[in-house]
Amino acid sequence: MKFVDEAYIDIAAGDGGNGCVSFRHEKYKEFGGPDGGDGGRGGHVFAVADPNLNTLVDYRFSRRHEAQRGEHGKGSDMFGAAGKDVTLRMPVGTIITDAETGEVLFELLSPGETITIAKGGDGGFGNLRFKSAINRAPRQKTPGFPGERRNLKLELKVLADVGLLGMPNAGKSTFIAAVSNARPKIADYPFTTLHPNLGVVRVGPEQSFVIADIPGLIEGASEGAGLGHQFLRHLQRTRLLLHIVDVSPFDENVDPVEQAKAIVEELRKYDAELYGKPRWLVLNKLDMVPEEDRAKLVKDFVKRFKWKGPVFEISALTREGCEPLIKTIFQHVHAEQMAQNTPEEVDPRFLPHEDVDMQNDPRFAPSDDE
Missing domain, CATH: 2.70.210.12 (GTP1/OBG domain)
Incomplete structure (x- = not known):
């Protein structure tokens, strides 16, 4: 349809x-x-x-x-x-x-x-x-x-708790298919996503949140280039944005840091309120990087990107690192929902989850390079 x-x-x-x-x-x-x-x-x-x-x-x-x-x-x-x-x-x-x-x-x-x-x-x-x-x-x-x-x-404007940002072919569709019930089109070429996809992520019994994937953004999207600008409105009601970055692009001339900066700039041009939403950095496709080189690559990316927020390292294809990420997302969405509503109005999906402690989670601690 x-x-x-x-x-x-x-x-x-x-x-x-x-x-x-x-x-x-x-x-x-x-x-x-x-x-x-x-x-x-x-x-x-x-x-x-x-x-x-x-x-x-x-x-x-x-x-x-x-x-x-x-x-x-x-x-x-x-x-x-x-x-x-x-x-x-x-x-x-x-x-x-x-x-x-x-x-x-x-x-x-x-x-x-x-x-x-x-x-x-x-x-x-x-x-x-x-x-x-x-x-x-x-x-x-x-x-x-x-x-x-x-x-x-x-x-x-679709109602989702979490929205995915990223360049075409960053692995957003693979990620949403790995963690939710959504089954978007996945292929080895850009712009496979032509319309928003919604998926329900199950964390536990009667514990879930909704995640939204929109077509990939390119530089100039806020002025109408590409497809993603038509669907940025669907991220305006989310509580959290996941900025998914391909750290191992096939083209050696492509710099992931510059691509990530371009996405952030397009977000700022499109809507200041959307730009100000909580945003986490998710470095994807680490399965394409040798294990001994991963720590150096991630550290170098964060330093050049001048990122001060949470950083998660995953492989959507092998699902490595996905489970800790979705549990932490659920904890954040639950906290946001609790802060905005009285106890009687809290959505039953957001009951406390004991496996994640955001205050003591090292991913939320400032890096030494900041």
């Missing part, structure tokens, strides 16, 4: 039905009085966050969504029926914006969350409503109110 993370739609709630002017006509009832009923309410338009959807492709081909109008009132005190509602199912993480003003109207952040994006018009009053001691035979009625109409922009 083609990944679509942006769409425009037109919605219209149903108009209310008109009220009715009618009088009771029965044998031996010469002055039966008014019996015109009210019009029915127009149908609403709802949006529901469906966790089984991960794209807005349905709304790329179906742009107009209109609810049914309410029925008109009738005689014999019969009120019109309400119009049928329309429910639009959208992926979790969808932002609904007014296409004309740019105002953000709603965000679907929780599975099953339901919001009213267009309210149906109320039905008009029939002449039964205007009956009084003074006016015994009213002939007034009111028309139904129009339903809300809107032009909307739908934008999907």
